[in-house]
Amino acid sequence: xxxxxxxxRTLLDVPMHYxxxxxxxxxxxxxxxxxxxxxxxERTVGVxxxxxxxxxxxxxxxxxxxxxxxxxxxxxxxxxRVLPDRVVFTYQGDGDLASIGAAEILHAAARxxxxxxxYVNNALYGMTGGQMAPTTLPGMRTTTTPExxxxxxxxxxxxxxxxxxxxxxxxxxxxxxxxxxxRIHRARRAVEAAFRAQLEDRGLGIVELLSxxxxxxxxxxxxxxxxxxxxxxxxxxxxxxxxxxxxxxTVDAGx
Amino acid sequence: xxxxxxxxxxxxxxxxxxxxxxPITPQSELPEYMARHLPAVGGVFxxxxxEVAAINMVYGAAGAGARVMTSTSSPGFSLxxxxxxYLIGARLPCxxxxxxxxxxxxxxxxxxxxxxxxxxxxxxxxxVRAIVLAxxxxxxxxxxxxxxxxxxxxxxxxxVVAADGLLGQMMEPVELPPAVPPPPAPPWATTGAAAAxxxxxxxxxxxxxxxxxxxxxxxxxxxxxxREPRWxxxxxxxxxxxxxxxGTTARIARSAVARARASGLAVGLVRxxxxxxxxxxxxxxxxxxxxxxxxxxxxxxxxxxxxxxGRAPVLGYTRVGGVVPTPVELAEAIARAAGPLExxx
Numbered sequence: 001x002x003x004x005x006x007x008x009r010t011l012l013d014v015p016m017h018y019x020x021x022x023x024x025x026x027x028x029x030x031x032x033x034x035x036x037x038x039x040x041x042e043r044t045v046g047v048x049x050x051x052x053x054x055x056x057x058x059x060x061x062x063x064x065x066x067x068x069x070x071x072x073x074x075x076x077x078x079x080x081r082v083l084p085d086r087v088v089f090t091y092q093g094d095g096d097l098a099s100i101g102a103a104e105i106l107h108a109a110a111r112x113x114x115x116x117x118x119y120v121n122n123a124l125y126g127m128t129g130g131q132m133a134p135t136t137l138p139g140m141r142t143t144t145t146p147e148x149x150x151x152x153x154x155x156x157x158x159x160x161x162x163x164x165x166x167x168x169x170x171x172x173x174x175x176x177x178x179x180x181x182x183r184i185h186r187a188r189r190a191v192e193a194a195f196r197a198q199l200e201d202r203g204l205g206i207v208e209l210l211s212x213x214x215x216x217x218x219x220x221x222x223x224x225x226x227x228x229x230x231x232x233x234x235x236x237x238x239x240x241x242x243x244x245x246x247x248x249x250t251v252d253a254g255x
Numbered sequence: 256x257x258x259x260x261x262x263x264x265x266x267x268x269x270x271x272x273x274x275x276x277x278p279i280t281p282q283s284e285l286p287e288y289m290a291r292h293l294p295a296v297g298g299v300f301x302x303x304x305x306e307v308a309a310i311n312m313v314y315g316a317a318g319a320g321a322r323v324m325t326s327t328s329s330p331g332f333s334l335x336x337x338x339x340x341y342l343i344g345a346r347l348p349c350x351x352x353x354x355x356x357x358x359x360x361x362x363x364x365x366x367x368x369x370x371x372x373x374x375x376x377x378x379x380x381x382x383v384r385a386i387v388l389a390x391x392x393x394x395x396x397x398x399x400x401x402x403x404x405x406x407x408x409x410x411x412x413x414x415v416v417a418a419d420g421l422l423g424q425m426m427e428p429v430e431l432p433p434a435v436p437p438p439p440a441p442p443w444a445t446t447g448a449a450a451a452x453x454x455x456x457x458x459x460x461x462x463x464x465x466x467x468x469x470x471x472x473x474x475x476x477x478x479x480x481x482r483e484p485r486w487x488x489x490x491x492x493x494x495x496x497x498x499x500x501x502g503t504t505a506r507i508a509r510s511a512v513a514r515a516r517a518s519g520l521a522v523g524l525v526r527x528x529x530x531x532x533x534x535x536x537x538x539x540x541x542x543x544x545x546x547x548x549x550x551x552x553x554x555x556x557x558x559x560x561x562x563x564x565g566r567a568p569v570l571g572y573t574r575v576g577g578v579v580p581t582p583v584e585l586a587e588a589i590a591r592a593a594g595p596l597e598x599x600x
Contacts, residue, residue, distance in 0.1 A: 041448065043449075045319070045445045045447060057456065061452055062447075062448050063447055063448045063452050063453050063454070064453075064454045064456070065315060065318045065454075065455040066345070066454070066455065067311065067315075068311060068314075068338065071307070071308070071311040074315065075315035075318075076315060077301070077308075077315060078273075078275065078312035078314060078315025078317075078319065078323075079315040079318065079319045079445065081273065081299045081301055082272070082315075082316045082321040083319050083446060083447075086446065086447050103307070104308055106304075
């Protein structure tokens with residue numbers, strides 16, 4: 001018998017607390033698979049952030065620190081700077097990273113911290129009950145935009161992967177979605193590439209993963225996947241925005 | 256050495272190998288010194304984008320087992336209180352030096368003690384406490400920075416060194432302690448799960464679990480309150496007036512007390528060295544009256560009243576806004592305190 005699937009070594013065999021149809025479970029698996037594939041489990045430290053995914057530390061068999069809301073890139077910087085030979089990653093949602101933690105991710109990226117950032121975008125605040133996030137789509141109803149997000153009043157969605165790709169310290173920036181097996185396959189490659197950017201000392205690697213929140217979107221799980229494809233993908237284009245093959249900061253200053 | 260630089264050198268000699276901070280007057284010589292000297296001993300210096308980021312970098316490095324510190328001044332300390340609450344909740348050791356300046360708001364950059372409530376009671380949300388050491392001279396600042404790292408490790412909690420702008424900027428001769436190597440990373444540090452994995456977190460979702468966690472913290476606070484109060488006392492029993500002062504104000508109070516004694520008054524002095532735990536035992540002696548001198552609108556006076564418990568009148572003498580009292584005016588205040596008490600109309 002040929003074994004074609006199984007539980008990654010790094011993914012703990014415990015029930016997850018996520019809502020039915022939530023895609024955090026898929027993303028956790030992708031992170032675990034990348035850690036296994038690269039053989040780095042015993043020297044990896046994760047930083048969990050505030051939001052539904054804070055309990056990722058119960059699901060992955062690596063050392064973890066839990067950070068204050070938005071501060072995961074600063075906490076990760078502290079770890080990486082004192083343990084430069086360890087692999088450090090953050091796992092952050094869109095409210096955490098793009099709103100309250102915008103300064104911390106921007107400056108970690110600008111410094112070219114050798115970190116991997118797994119950024120899960122579901123277009124609203126999940127844990128607090130479905131409020132508007134910086135990523136909420138124009139016209140999208142949330143509990144704090146009951147008439148739909150009005151761009152004139154609330155601004156337009158923040159495209160983080162493109163934003164960070166513009167910074168010199170970022171070696172890898174991509175956006176994928178976890179809405180179908182084909183998409184998940186591409187996302188798997190992106191997650192691994194974001195770890196490789198760190199392992200090869202090239203700079204910060206970030207993957208933005210478009211995800212679903214069926215409960216707060218008011219949709220059943222298959223509808224949520226279809227909604228993500230139909231509405232989020234056009235606003236947040238998929239693809240690799242940057243993949244530097246050599247480290248930033250090594251360019252001859254006289255050039 | 257200048258106070259700020261002496262505290263930096265003392266930290267390096269105490270084995271501190273990681274510093275994260277953000278520039279703010281009147282403490283910027285401390286990070287500048289670290290930037291010059293930490294890399295030479297294999298340490299990490301990083302200028303953060305904000306005090307918010309700096310304290311969270313401290314959290315990460317402390318969790319990874321490094322002997323780590325930051326420094327700031329009053330407005331920056333306000334920003335660090337979020338992180339301090341998490342450090343305490345996650346039981347992580349570190350040292351935070353605050354070189355206090357005039358507030359509230361932007362205030363000014365002159366010496367102040369107006370953050371007494373903040374460092375003794377307001378370190379962030381939740382049941383938070385931390386040992387607060389208040390040096391009065393540059394040599395004592397050197398000694399207390401070393402002690403701060405030892406206490407932080409002993410109790411697995413942050414320790415605050417509360418100096419003021421005068422102490423940070425003043426130059427005094429100091430005797431530096433011999434350098435000690437940084438301690439190895441403790442077993443709870445997240446250095447990679449070669450054996451069982453470790454999680455550093457302040458979350459306890461179940462109320463009963465959080466209660467157990469907080470009660471452990473409270474038990475630690477009680478152990479600290481029993482073991483760690485530090486103070487100096489001089490001639491308090493039976494004095495006409497006993498002055499209570501810490502930090503720079505205590506230094507001025509020594510001169511003022513000498514002046515008042517020369518004029519024939521019996522004057523004592525209590526100098527708290529730990530602001531928390533407050534050295535309540537120092538107030539067992541009985542002067543006729545207590546006079547609390549501080550560079551704030553009257554904050555430590557609350558703790559003195561609690562410690563004295565109504566056994567003698569507790570008066571206050573305050574200068575605010577960055578104004579440093581002179582020994583002459585404090586001696587006059589002592590003389591007034593010894594005289595007839597004003598009766599409210």
